Amino acid sequence: MNSKAYPGQEAIIANGWWLANRWLISRRLSQVGVLGLFLIGPWFGWWFVEGNLSSSLILGILPLSDPYVFLQSLATGHWPETAAITGVLMVVSFYLIVGGRAYCAWVCPVNLVTDAAFWLRDRLGLGGASSLSRKTRYWLLGATLLIPVVSGQIIWELVNPVSMLHRGLIFGFGAAWVVLLAVFIFDLFVTRRGWCSHLCPMGAFYSLLGTHSVIRVRADNRIACNDCLDCYKVCPEQQIIRPVLKEADKGTGPVIDSANCTNCGRCIDVCAPNIFHMGLRFNNKVSVNTNRSDRSNHSSGVEVL
Amino acid sequence: MIKHQAHAKSSTSGSPARRRFLQDSSRSIGIVALMSLGLGIYSKQSRSLPADALRPPGALKEPDFLGACLRCGLCVRDCPYDTLGLATAGDDVNTGTPYFKAREVPCEMCDDIPCVVACPSGALDKSLINIDDARMGLAVLFDQENCLNFQGLRCDVCYRVCPAINQAITLEHRSNQRSGKHAMFIPTVNSDHCTGCGKCEHACVLEEAAIKIFPLSLVAGKADDHYRMGWEEKSQHGSSLVAPDQEHLYNLPSGQRYDYDKEGLIFEENSSGEAIQ
Numbered sequence: 001m002n003s004k005a006y007p008g009q010e011a012i013i014a015n016g017w018w019l020a021n022r023w024l025i026s027r028r029l030s031q032v033g034v035l036g037l038f039l040i041g042p043w044f045g046w047w048f049v050e051g052n053l054s055s056s057l058i059l060g061i062l063p064l065s066d067p068y069v070f071l072q073s074l075a076t077g078h079w080p081e082t083a084a085i086t087g088v089l090m091v092v093s094f095y096l097i098v099g100g101r102a103y104c105a106w107v108c109p110v111n112l113v114t115d116a117a118f119w120l121r122d123r124l125g126l127g128g129a130s131s132l133s134r135k136t137r138y139w140l141l142g143a144t145l146l147i148p149v150v151s152g153q154i155i156w157e158l159v160n161p162v163s164m165l166h167r168g169l170i171f172g173f174g175a176a177w178v179v180l181l182a183v184f185i186f187d188l189f190v191t192r193r194g195w196c197s198h199l200c201p202m203g204a205f206y207s208l209l210g211t212h213s214v215i216r217v218r219a220d221n222r223i224a225c226n227d228c229l230d231c232y233k234v235c236p237e238q239q240i241i242r243p244v245l246k247e248a249d250k251g252t253g254p255v256i257d258s259a260n261c262t263n264c265g266r267c268i269d270v271c272a273p274n275i276f277h278m279g280l281r282f283n284n285k286v287s288v289n290t291n292r293s294d295r296s297n298h299s300s301g302v303e304v305l
Numbered sequence: 306m307i308k309h310q311a312h313a314k315s316s317t318s319g320s321p322a323r324r325r326f327l328q329d330s331s332r333s334i335g336i337v338a339l340m341s342l343g344l345g346i347y348s349k350q351s352r353s354l355p356a357d358a359l360r361p362p363g364a365l366k367e368p369d370f371l372g373a374c375l376r377c378g379l380c381v382r383d384c385p386y387d388t389l390g391l392a393t394a395g396d397d398v399n400t401g402t403p404y405f406k407a408r409e410v411p412c413e414m415c416d417d418i419p420c421v422v423a424c425p426s427g428a429l430d431k432s433l434i435n436i437d438d439a440r441m442g443l444a445v446l447f448d449q450e451n452c453l454n455f456q457g458l459r460c461d462v463c464y465r466v467c468p469a470i471n472q473a474i475t476l477e478h479r480s481n482q483r484s485g486k487h488a489m490f491i492p493t494v495n496s497d498h499c500t501g502c503g504k505c506e507h508a509c510v511l512e513e514a515a516i517k518i519f520p521l522s523l524v525a526g527k528a529d530d531h532y533r534m535g536w537e538e539k540s541q542h543g544s545s546l547v548a549p550d551q552e553h554l555y556n557l558p559s560g561q562r563y564d565y566d567k568e569g570l571i572f573e574e575n576s577s578g579e580a581i582q
């Protein structure tokens with residue numbers, strides 16, 4: 001199929017190791033950093049951040065609350081306190097800008113688990129197509145918001161791997177590792193990118209939140225694509241890349257504006273001809289001219305208004 | 306290639322794309338329905354709170370609490386006595402919710418109730434401002450065979466540690482039938498004042514406490530709504546509601562009266578001012 005050992009190899013040769021890994025490294029630093037902020041309290045007694053991702057208090061004043069957990073609580077018919085409402089508004093406005101699923105790529109601790117499973121799956125050559133629809137997560141999201149209406153009890157938080165891992169690390173694990181092991185096994189053996197790209201209702205919720213988010217990956221330089229497919233291989237939501245790269249003639253603009261893009265930036269890393277970059281969602285028109293002279297000046301002027 | 310071949314199988318029922326869409330959707334719905342069923346049963350089970358697990362002060366009633374609590378642990382963090390903990394998966398308490406076990410660490414009934422102040426969701430009700438109004442549970446001295454005071458000794462430990470001493474627990478005197486000449490001091494819990502803090506259970510000197518705190522839902526009885534206590538109704542109304550009170554007549558020698566409520570036997574004075582003997 002491909003003579004290359006791994007995706008991104010060409011990019012390392014062309015652009016150097018740092019440029020070919022900078023988004024991945026920054027992302028890991030962010031994930032570990034967020035976790036670290038929550039952990040220095042219980043570990044060293046410095047309480048910059050109290051609580052967990054479901055709801056927290058920063059520096060003793062700023063409340064942050066997870067909008068999905070909050071919605072589940074609302075669905076039971078409970079009207080929360082101002083602190084939780086303020087916290088939700090903070091978080092929602094943040095992700096409206098940086099992209100809903102930036103939560104997945106830059107914050108969520110489960111992403112470390114599922115990325116590890118994906119890496120191992122690739123190494124072990126456990127390929128195979130998925131028979132699971134990527135829309136399943138939206139059905140599950142609906143179910144997790146409907147069942148509480150009937151039962152009056154928050155339901156997804158009983159098993160939510162995201163809350164369980166994060167809370168487990170901070171407050172004590174118990175048997176929560178079972179749920180994470182299940183996610184790992186599912187992603188490793190059952191379905192490629194099974195959990196995060198097919199089932200997780202939390203990711204589905206954040207994707208809806210980021211439908212119109214401002215910061216987006218752009219492929220303004222898409223004519224330079226040499227069809228190496230490295231971006232497809234690394235993208236957790238590979239179905240979103242093709243239209244942007246290949247359907248300029250059908251009127252698709254250069255912005256990857258699918259709500260499922262996690263803004264992980266890995267496609268930027270692995271692309272040897274550097275056709276992707278992080279940008280804004282505006283100015284998503286197809287260039288009138290798709291000839292080479294336009295490409296050198298892709299950032300602004302060439303777009304038709 | 307990345308994309309599957311949508312038209313790999315030919316179909317007799319509509320276009321291949323449409324058919325695959327229907328297949329995908331029905332599979333998704335099936336999977337989600339299965340997961341929902343499993344979750345539904347699990348959640349039903351996880352509703353029950355074990356008898357020795359107590360919620361923090363001000364907690365809404367179960368299962369309202371399970372709809373309100375965000376499982377953030379801010380109450381746990383702000384408790385200065387490390388009373389509270391979050392249930393972990395596999396515990397017999399709903400995952401992630403705060404609780405305490407009185408025999409391990411009781412609630413010290415902080416005046417400023419930091420756990421309630423910290424709660425962002427209202428699962429711990431902010432209208433609780435006086436900790437004496439908290440009702441985390443109710444103490445019950447259920448093992449009368451082992452409680453030392455019931456043996457006629459003067460242990461009194463639960464009585465002494467109670468933050469509402471002489472109110473939540475009082476010592477009621479009773480004669481000691483065994484010795485025939487001593488008194489027993491029976492620790493008696495009064496639900497009007499007991500907050501369910503668990504100090505008494507924690508302090509009970511026995512290997513297994515004779516006095517324990519249980520959730521109110523477990524120990525509190527409830528009279529039918531239509532029950533009316535005659536004496537309460539009467540005092541509220543000021544006089545009997547049914548028939549006017551009859552004056553009780555005693556067959557006494559002349560010059561004597563009997564007042565049942567107050568004075569007892571009364572000798573009326575004669576005209577000369579001397580009591581008739």
Ligand code: SF4
Binds near residue numbers: 109
């Ligand atoms: S899809 Fe779910 S588990 Fe995966 S990274 Fe996003 S929130 Fe976390």
Ligand code: SF4
Binds near residue numbers: 386415
């Ligand atoms: S009242 Fe004080 S001791 Fe009791 S649970 Fe709250 S913070 Fe802890």
Ligand code: SF4
Binds near residue numbers: 374375377428
């Ligand atoms: S602070 Fe409130 S919402 Fe958070 S765990 Fe405690 S009771 Fe639940």
Ligand code: SF4
Binds near residue numbers: 466468473502503506
């Ligand atoms: S639980 Fe025990 S110590 Fe606490 S108020 Fe009630 S009787 Fe007193």
Ligand code: SF4
Binds near residue numbers: 452454464511
């Ligand atoms: S502390 Fe225990 S043994 Fe002592 S009086 Fe109270 S209930 Fe009885």
